[in-house]
Amino acid sequence: MNDDEVLVSLREALRSAAPEVKASLTMDSTLADLGIDSIAALEMAGHLENKLSIHFPDDELAQINSIRDFVVLVRRSVPGASP
Amino acid sequence: VTVSRALRDKTYRAYMEFFDLAERKRRWNPFRDIPFDEIDRSKNSEDDAICLETFCGVELYVPDYTANGFNLTRPVFGHAWFQANWGYEESKHALAFRQYLILSGLRTEDEYDAFEQKIIGQVWNLPFTTRRQMTCYGALQEAATFLIYQAQRERAEAGGNHVLDTLFGLISRDEAAHAAFYRQVLEYELEEDREGALRDLAHVVFNFKMPGVGLIPEYDDRLRVNGVGVTPQHFLQRGIFPLLKKVGTSRAELVAALDRARPHAGPAAIAI
Numbered sequence A: 001m002n003d004d005e006v007l008v009s010l011r012e013a014l015r016s017a018a019p020e021v022k023a024s025l026t027m028d029s030t031l032a033d034l035g036i037d038s039i040a041a042l043e044m045a046g047h048l049e050n051k052l053s054i055h056f057p058d059d060e061l062a063q064i065n066s067i068r069d070f071v072v073l074v075r076r077s078v079p080g081a082s083p
Numbered sequence B: 001v002t003v004s005r006a007l008r009d010k011t012y013r014a015y016m017e018f019f020d021l022a023e024r025k026r027r028w029n030p031f032r033d034i035p036f037d038e039i040d041r042s043k044n045s046e047d048d049a050i051c052l053e054t055f056c057g058v059e060l061y062v063p064d065y066t067a068n069g070f071n072l073t074r075p076v077f078g079h080a081w082f083q084a085n086w087g088y089e090e091s092k093h094a095l096a097f098r099q100y101l102i103l104s105g106l107r108t109e110d111e112y113d114a115f116e117q118k119i120i121g122q123v124w125n126l127p128f129t130t131r132r133q134m135t136c137y138g139a140l141q142e143a144a145t146f147l148i149y150q151a152q153r154e155r156a157e158a159g160g161n162h163v164l165d166t167l168f169g170l171i172s173r174d175e176a177a178h179a180a181f182y183r184q185v186l187e188y189e190l191e192e193d194r195e196g197a198l199r200d201l202a203h204v205v206f207n208f209k210m211p212g213v214g215l216i217p218e219y220d221d222r223l224r225v226n227g228v229g230v231t232p233q234h235f236l237q238r239g240i241f242p243l244l245k246k247v248g249t250s251r252a253e254l255v256a257a258l259d260r261a262r263p264h265a266g267p268a269a270i271a272i
Helices: A001-018 A039-052 A065-075 B004-028 B047-061 B062-073 B076-105 B111-118 B130-156 B160-190 B194-206 B219-223 B230-245 B252-262
Strands: none
Touching: A001 A039, A001 A065, A039 A065, A039 B194, A039 B219, A039 B252, A065 B130, B004 B111, B047 B076, B047 B111, B047 B194, B047 B219, B047 B230, B062 B076, B062 B130, B076 B111, B076 B160, B130 B194, B160 B194, B160 B230, B194 B252, B230 B252
């Protein structure tokens, strides 16, 4: 799974968790840029976990501040993907 | 709203345990148990004043919290009586903050009075509408408040301010007890109606705001002062995740409950 594929999944998760967010999601977006905090990001994480059948450790999820952090976490969590 | 006998009985027992423990181990007197006469003014700063004033302001809405709380919980005596004790303890917190602000010289009596008048010029309304949702809110909000006061205590201890260390030690212990009561009642609610309680918990987690938001004057500016609030990350790690674990659920279950509760759009209509 490459970064672009993860970004597509993240955009879907954002649409589902926060449909009111209009800002476009890029690798360099911070959660603050998108107008969400890490609690709202929980919901995004839940959608990603369901879709990709992965599990994020709670303590790592709590540290997420940006989309890049999310991408790194997803890639680390997908079996066989390079971190 | 009908509340089952089982839930009423369990909540009553939880209240009795809360009250018994409070009477035996947790009662304190703001005039005797905090050594205000040992305040060292050189250890105070304007940041301390803003923190204390903000905390005091939040506690000053006790009349609104209790009025709303009583109306919501009156069908469940254990919960309503808890509200009475909770209000007593929170009012004591406001008194302790007020004493420190004035006796330390961080605020004059006139400045404090002006602040208090601004506070009572606003009314706190319930952020959620049902007793069960407010139980979820209580569990989260008390946990967040405990984390904030605990950090203040650590800061006071590190700075050698033993008066504030004592004050925050007493108050944060109360907040921990309040959080534990709400958590216990939430567990009972989950036993009673897991799907409904999870739906409420998810709704509250994803729409949570601290009570001072929109009420305390210059709240956003105050949040920039270190220690006034808790970061979402810290709240997640030390507040939300432990709560979910304690009541026997998970992030995944919470998100699934939220999804099920959401009205889903049907298939897109075909233009004809």
